[in-house]
Amino acid sequence: MRFRTFTSLLALIPIAAGLAPCGKAFGAAGELGIRHRIDVMVSAEPDAPIFQYLKGAKGQLTFTVRLSANSKESKFFGMLHPSFPDITVPDGAAKPLVQQTKLWEEQVCHQRRGLPKVTVTQLSGHFGEGEGRIEVNAIIRHIGLLVPPDELTPGIKLDQGSDDLGLFYAFRAQTRNSRLNVDLKIYPIDCFF
Numbered sequence: 001m002r003f004r005t006f007t008s009l010l011a012l013i014p015i016a017a018g019l020a021p022c023g024k025a026f027g028a029a030g031e032l033g034i035r036h037r038i039d040v041m042v043s044a045e046p047d048a049p050i051f052q053y054l055k056g057a058k059g060q061l062t063f064t065v066r067l068s069a070n071s072k073e074s075k076f077f078g079m080l081h082p083s084f085p086d087i088t089v090p091d092g093a094a095k096p097l098v099q100q101t102k103l104w105e106e107q108v109c110h111q112r113r114g115l116p117k118v119t120v121t122q123l124s125g126h127f128g129e130g131e132g133r134i135e136v137n138a139i140i141r142h143i144g145l146l147v148p149p150d151e152l153t154p155g156i157k158l159d160q161g162s163d164d165l166g167l168f169y170a171f172r173a174q175t176r177n178s179r180l181n182v183d184l185k186i187y188p189i190d191c192f193f
């Protein structure tokens with residue numbers, strides 16, 4: 001019985017050896033990889049205080065985004081600090097405060113390894129002037145510290161979709177009291193490496 005199993009295995013070795021070069025030949029021409037682009041858009045909920053008191057007022061926002069996008073070919077970890085100094089509060093929630101803007105894009109094509117990890121950790125700014133001015137200072141909750149007055153809840157998953165740039169996966173960070181939304185769209189872009 002052992003002799004029959006051993007000879008069967010010996011018979012499979014030439015077949016496996018013959019197929020091995022074919023696998024390398026297919027991959028040698030270039031393997032399908034991926035790179036990512038991240039866009040950001042800022043909006044407000046219909047019940048946001050800025051819509052109740054400050055329609056048409058000027059404002060500015062800055063926020064911090066922690067980004068981790070690591071693969072064998074491309075490694076990035078850091079904090080991004082986008083700033084939008086000239087915002088006009090629209091008439092209603094149908095229009096965003098900040099139009100969709102490119103936040104970050106990989107320049108190197110790499111193996112498929114999942115989506116980058118993106119977290120909005122802080123949002124600050126103000127709208128209006130004088131006594132009616134509304135300050136925004138929202139941060140995420142940290143273990144061992146009191147819950148912030150305007151807590152920022154990151155990582156709210158939105159429905160995936162498609163637009164002019166292609167397929168995207170969307171995530172939202174939302175402030176509790178100021179009722180602002182920071183939407184991040186992650187676009188996977190096919191490429192060869």
